[in-house]
Amino acid sequence: MTKADLWTRVLCLLALAAGAHAATATGTQTLAVNLGAIGDVAVVQSSVRLVHTGSIFASFTASITVQYQIRTTISTGSGFLTAQAAGNFSPSNGPSIGNGDLTYTCSGATLGTGCSGNQTVSTSSQTSVVTVGSGACTGAGCAGANPNSVTVNMILADSPVFKTANYSASLTFSISSL
Numbered sequence: 001m002t003k004a005d006l007w008t009r010v011l012c013l014l015a016l017a018a019g020a021h022a023a024t025a026t027g028t029q030t031l032a033v034n035l036g037a038i039g040d041v042a043v044v045q046s047s048v049r050l051v052h053t054g055s056i057f058a059s060f061t062a063s064i065t066v067q068y069q070i071r072t073t074i075s076t077g078s079g080f081l082t083a084q085a086a087g088n089f090s091p092s093n094g095p096s097i098g099n100g101d102l103t104y105t106c107s108g109a110t111l112g113t114g115c116s117g118n119q120t121v122s123t124s125s126q127t128s129v130v131t132v133g134s135g136a137c138t139g140a141g142c143a144g145a146n147p148n149s150v151t152v153n154m155i156l157a158d159s160p161v162f163k164t165a166n167y168s169a170s171l172t173f174s175i176s177s178l
Helices: 003-020
Strands: 038-043 060-071 079-085 102-107 127-132 148-156 171-177
Touching: 038 079, 038 171, 060 079, 060 127, 060 171, 127 148
Parallel strands: none
Antiparallel strands: 038 060, 060 148, 079 127, 079 171, 102 148
């Protein structure tokens, strides 16, 4: 090996060594997210038939299972599951929501506090089903089941003045979370 060959090899090694010193850089990014209060509601049964039980002119009853998921703000939050009739019973000449013929009670709320006593269904305002306090949530790491649920026990008065017919009305369940 000649002196020139030796210098060529040294220069090649130096060039390779210089390329091996790659530059690296790092950067950081702060991520921010505002997780707000939120809720979701679903009614398990697509329709419910009220059934007559007991003596003549005793009330018609049925149970509705309402499932809900909710997250309320930590210190001042609250959540509300409510019910409201979309309109009166149809056809007319039968039970009337406006006359207070349809009521309900609540039982088995897995998160929050179910309504207390009989609630009269209204077409003009929402009535309470479940009230949830601050810092509540549904899912892993939270109290209660996922989804949470409550049973709404419907009670329809029966009166001899109601005309015979098949009557129907629609209820809307809503959830709000602060």
